[in-house]
Amino acid sequence: MKFKERIAIVEGVRTPMGKMGTTLAVFEADDLGAIPVREVMLRAGFGPKDIDEVIIGNCAQPAHAANVARVIAIKAGIDKHVPAMTVHRNCASGMEAITTGANRITLGESKVVLAGGVESMSNIPFLYRKEMVVFFTNLMRSKTISQKLKTLLSFRLKNLVPIIGLEVGLIDPTCDLIMGKTAENLSRDFFVTRSEQDEFALRSHQLASAAILAGRLQEEIVPVVLPPKYSTTMVEDNGPRHDQSIESLARLKPYFDRKVGTVTVGTSSQVTDGAAAVILMKESQAKAEGREVLGYLKAYEYAGLDPARMGLGPVYATSKLLDSCKMSLADMELVEINEAFAAQVIGCLRAFESKAFSQEFLGKKDKLGSIDMRRLNVNGGALALGHPLGMTGTRLVITLLKEMRRKKKQTGLATLCIGGGQGAALLLEAN
16 A cells, blocks of 8 residues: 555564563563653653553463553553554564554544554463363363262373463464464575574574664663562663574474474574554654654555465565565665565565566566665664564564664665465655
């Protein structure tokens, strides 16, 4: 969809990203999400009654906070009369929040939308197996002592083995593959070697490390004061390894296909906690109010594809985006492709450059083009920084727009693959 009037992204901010089970694990999704929401309003100069609607992307909906967007809005101090909703498009949930907000603004249903994404992957719960649920149900229904005793005697220790919620969320029920297996498919389809994946992962860590040391990522991060003593503050992502080496990556064994696979934990995105938020309004309104704007959303597209090769989603969605905007891949001065897996990103790069792929799967006569590596994920990506599922889409937009402003670039592409066989692509402009 190409907007007749661009949507201004007034400001954007995110928390640092923390590896699962580490620093940010003390925050549930609602508390974590409230941090950038409060901060983005402060930085942009908006009060609690200036927001018309809150839209937050989230995948693992916390059991204690149904419609987590509403809980986040209230905890962030937004006026209670402001409506809020949670959206879910797997890995693109943070983008879905932005594009849904942009649509509502375009339709005149809201003037100012606060959009974002959050994921506390540390707090995705373990689930009881069906047998354990039946046991508890029967125990609750047992009235007499003999009934209770009979139910208790039916208990088996194996019933206590949990279903790990995180693993359930990362397995696609439409093709019964964990996401890493879909990356293995692409490594075979596009002949992506193990060494190429290790080299790409090393690149991600080196670029992320350089960005942190240069202070570039600090522009998008709100420091987080850590409970329970509130005596320490997290100021940067803890995923990037400043001393990462090709030798240490090469020592890792394939994780998803241990016999003939090539994808390791080192070439997979890190399981991470984080939250991000942006403020949206029409370009004309932003200019009328004299607001300094981070950038603009010009167009977006979503696309579907084979779930077993979901990692190619950026190619399918970008193809649609280029068609709707009558642009070419060469027009994109900076590109952010979410690094779900090294094999997945390399597979996308090769699909972009393949005439045969374009003809067979995209219905085009020629290849889409190539992406200069000097324009791609210049501050590292999810292999180093992490991939909080519901937050990543918003993070990509913020990171890209701030880099476009630093480098004085006009156009940027933010795109990612989506579990279940989808892709998302956003065209962003600086001014």
